[in-house]
Amino acid sequence: MARPYLFGTNFKMNQTPAESAAFYQQLVASVQIPPDTHLFVIPPFTSLSAVKDVAGQPPHRVWVGAQNVHWAPDGAYTGEISAGMLIALDVDLVLLGHAERRRYFHETDVDLNRKVLAALGAGLRVLLAVGETAEERSFGVGGETVLRQLRIGLHDVQTEHLGQIQIAYEPVWSIGAGGTPASPEDVVPIAKQIRSGCEELFPGYGAEVPILYGGSVDPSNAGTFTAFQDIDGLFVGRAAWTVEGFIATFQAGYQGHVTGDG
Ligand code: PGA
Secondary structure (H helix, E strand, O other), X not given: OOOOEEEEEEOOOOOOHHHHHHHHHHHHHHOOOOOOEEEEEEOOHHHHHHHHHHHOOOOOOEEEEEOOOOOOOOOOOOOOOOHHHHHHOOOOEEEEOOHHHHHHOXXXXXXXXXXXXXXXXXXXXXXXXXXXOHHXXXXXXXXXXXXXXHHHHOOOOOHHHHHHEEEEEOOHHHOOOOOOOOXXXXXXXXXXXXXXXXXXXXXXXXXXXOEEEEOOOOOOOHHHHHOOOOOOEEEEOHHHOOHHHHHHHHHHHHHHHHHOOO
């Protein structure tokens, strides 16, 4: 089965509801979406309702994602949001395990596994982010770190939910304004390890899981990653925070995808 091509952005703690809705509306009006391609935007929780209002009923041309979810269906968890609450807003996808959640909010792989299972069970697509820190890389355990995050994060996931899962490989050292852009030589071997890890977890099905790359991606380097067979798309921050930047980075990545070996 051919894997879809995926491209999207996470706005992190930026944008008012009106700003997110305007971005979404302008994006949908101006982007051409090729077949077998899915685009997504992940605004803050407070923007979801406004974006959903302009997106209309599902299926959404551009998927709308949330930046986190709690594992419990309800209860005494002040400040948290459940999968059922996201489903009630017609949210298409939830991002779990972003490096900033792991680092600043101390989310562990075990916490993330509970969140993954809750989100899948509620019917949400999951974008699970994995990636090693600069320190882990310097000790030569980048691949091991990523495989540990993958194995624990996807523990007990049933094959029937595999179609809801996508993995974003984002080396922590390459993310954000202080990050060092990675090269395909850094990224491709780990993407291959993620692919083998998926195959080991889901024998016969691992090849179906889309793997995205993220970390300092922009129009100048997007196509260098997506030219590789194991990289099925891009997960972009800063470069995609304007509609023009989103489209330019998407198109550069898509061009690499169709002209490369992927
Ligand atoms: P960046 O962010 O593209 O701005 O480096 C990526 C991310 O945080 O996912």
